[in-house]
Amino acid sequence: MILLSTVITNAANVAMGMLLLAFFLAFWRLVKGPSLPDRVVVLDLIASLVIGITLAITFLSGEKVYLNVAVMIALITFMGTVAFAIYLKKRYYDK
Numbered sequence: 001m002i003l004l005s006t007v008i009t010n011a012a013n014v015a016m017g018m019l020l021l022a023f024f025l026a027f028w029r030l031v032k033g034p035s036l037p038d039r040v041v042v043l044d045l046i047a048s049l050v051i052g053i054t055l056a057i058t059f060l061s062g063e064k065v066y067l068n069v070a071v072m073i074a075l076i077t078f079m080g081t082v083a084f085a086i087y088l089k090k091r092y093y094d095k
Helices: 002-032 036-061 065-092
Strands: none
Touching: 002 036, 036 065
């Protein structure tokens, strides 16, 4: 049982490091993005990475309340993506 706990903790730590690296690379792409649609896609990616980081924190801390936080972030991200899509449609295609 102790070995399994150690393996899960190590896997969560490795996942956290990879997710943080991906987060910083995505943030750099957000700053350098050539156009608004590219930035919208990167914002969606960043939100997904934040959800992954939240889930890794859940495994490391053992607190189940962070799962609710991850679900709320996912719902807000979905609504934001739909709002951006409507805005981009009006801006680029309804001329």
